[in-house]
Amino acid sequence: MALISLASPIFALTVVSLVYFIWLAFYRLCFSPLARFPGPKLAAATRWYEFYFDWWLGGKFVFEVERLHNEFGPIVRINPDELSINDPDFYNEIYVTEYRRRTEHYDVFAKGIDFDGSFLLTKDHDLHRKRRRPFEPFFSKKGISSFQLILAEIALKLESRLCALEGTGQIIRLDHAFSCYSGDIMSRICLGKDDSRPNFLSDPDFSPGWYNVVHKMVVQTPLFTAFPWLIRIVSTVPQNLLLWAFPQGQVFNTFTQEARQHIRKILSEVSDKRTKASVFHTILTSDMPESEKTEDRLTKEAQSMLAAGTVTTARTIVVATYYILSQPNLRSRLAAELSQTMSCWPRHSPTWSELEKLPLLQAIIKETLRISYGVMHRLPRISPHEPIFYKNYFIPAGIPVGMSAYLMHSNPDIYPSPHSFVPDRWIGDIDPAMNRSWVPFCRGSRNCIGMNLAMAEMSLILAVLFRPNSPKLELFETDESDVTLVHDFLIPLPRLDTKGVRATVG
Numbered sequence: 001m002a003l004i005s006l007a008s009p010i011f012a013l014t015v016v017s018l019v020y021f022i023w024l025a026f027y028r029l030c031f032s033p034l035a036r037f038p039g040p041k042l043a044a045a046t047r048w049y050e051f052y053f054d055w056w057l058g059g060k061f062v063f064e065v066e067r068l069h070n071e072f073g074p075i076v077r078i079n080p081d082e083l084s085i086n087d088p089d090f091y092n093e094i095y096v097t098e099y100r101r102r103t104e105h106y107d108v109f110a111k112g113i114d115f116d117g118s119f120l121l122t123k124d125h126d127l128h129r130k131r132r133r134p135f136e137p138f139f140s141k142k143g144i145s146s147f148q149l150i151l152a153e154i155a156l157k158l159e160s161r162l163c164a165l166e167g168t169g170q171i172i173r174l175d176h177a178f179s180c181y182s183g184d185i186m187s188r189i190c191l192g193k194d195d196s197r198p199n200f201l202s203d204p205d206f207s208p209g210w211y212n213v214v215h216k217m218v219v220q221t222p223l224f225t226a227f228p229w230l231i232r233i234v235s236t237v238p239q240n241l242l243l244w245a246f247p248q249g250q251v252f253n254t255f256t257q258e259a260r261q262h263i264r265k266i267l268s269e270v271s272d273k274r275t276k277a278s279v280f281h282t283i284l285t286s287d288m289p290e291s292e293k294t295e296d297r298l299t300k301e302a303q304s305m306l307a308a309g310t311v312t313t314a315r316t317i318v319v320a321t322y323y324i325l326s327q328p329n330l331r332s333r334l335a336a337e338l339s340q341t342m343s344c345w346p347r348h349s350p351t352w353s354e355l356e357k358l359p360l361l362q363a364i365i366k367e368t369l370r371i372s373y374g375v376m377h378r379l380p381r382i383s384p385h386e387p388i389f390y391k392n393y394f395i396p397a398g399i400p401v402g403m404s405a406y407l408m409h410s411n412p413d414i415y416p417s418p419h420s421f422v423p424d425r426w427i428g429d430i431d432p433a434m435n436r437s438w439v440p441f442c443r444g445s446r447n448c449i450g451m452n453l454a455m456a457e458m459s460l461i462l463a464v465l466f467r468p469n470s471p472k473l474e475l476f477e478t479d480e481s482d483v484t485l486v487h488d489f490l491i492p493l494p495r496l497d498t499k500g501v502r503a504t505v506g
């Protein structure tokens, strides 16, 4: 008798849930504003379709989206709420500046990565502009020229670390070393010089913990994106319990706590009138409303800056380095090109505008960014008030529409042999469509704020490491599969069992 009375609420709940989910799927298939768009019915009915590819198969939905475009055409409904477009001519219609149209962030997307409050994840167009604007002057072309000395100091430090290993046979994880380089630059620029804060490049093993914290976080993104409430639980559970019950969540907490400590320190320095030259010191003393300067919000902003500014830049440098080291002819051509500009290094460090004029160096960087995509994932944008017209499709206002740099950069009509690394395709007279389709930093009002800094960092370190008389780096048991990006976790990764890009200094 007791069993029956217990069973009936459970039974009733199961029936109600089942009816709800059947009704929801039916609504999505027949009555949703996206019902008439092409695409698989299963993807239109449930988000589990995407989750299967991204979580179960490990960041593979981008390749399924590619397959769907091949089957259904340039516009596809890829989940119950979102459209994907694969048409290079339409990119500038989706990723627009504020003068053209307002753009909102799709708040379901990347919700679980715990950066809420940063301008990266600010949904509303106006609030995004307000939050982003104070940071823009630091990262403009003019702004980054004031970071020249910091970049040179940190590049020299990395070079000295490598020189000290010459002839020792010690195997260096270049992906770790470059994460230290970009991580130290971001910390110095964002948080200021602080001798009490350990810098990543000083660690004898090139701070594997720093690399791992960010990369472990990246691999968890499909889970946290699908179930954003998980991050709330993770942040309230005591550390020890979390480590035991859910070790994947620990990595997010570590990162948050470190960013919070930095912001706390800056807040106390600013209140003691001990200001330093850094992005966050300046933001805190600016006329930004006090409600925007809270510890919580700035912690999220710091997390987003440190992560966004480190991983992508380091990965691009490591991919470029792999291709240069694996192609002796390319390496010697690059050394020849750099010989004059780098002849006075380290007494004189070239400016970014000097390095920008070197065609092969810039072609290598552009080709690396093409083949490593920047952010491989589609980046959905919402036009909150105006509909968008694509061919004979009317896309109502409020619908998230995304395009993927992976699809843009792999188009064989624009880039013949798209999966091969061919820097020379960027030299001489080039088809303007190549530049139009090159979108590693995205475009429009929510494009990458750090693109100038990234280009300057990458140009300098490659110039330092590949000029004549540079440290004689040689690859160690590394092949192309260690850099070919085959998983898309927002940030693309190579095969997960890679031992990294390894080298010795001869």
Ligand code: HEM
Residues within 6 Å of the ligand: 119, 120, 121, 132, 139, 304, 305, 308, 309, 310, 312, 313, 316, 373, 374, 375, 379, 440, 441, 442, 445, 446, 447, 448, 449, 450, 451, 453, 454
């Ligand atoms: C090769 C290096 C880099 C690549 C390929 C890259 C790529 C991108 C892309 C594609 C976006 C758009 C993301 C989205 O729509 O959700 C973005 C946004 C962003 N990036 Fe970068 N990035 C790089 C380096 C940097 C650096 C050095 C910084 C440091 C300041 C940075 C900070 C940001 C921030 C804060 C955003 C959010 C912009 C906004 O929402 O307004 N990135 N980046």
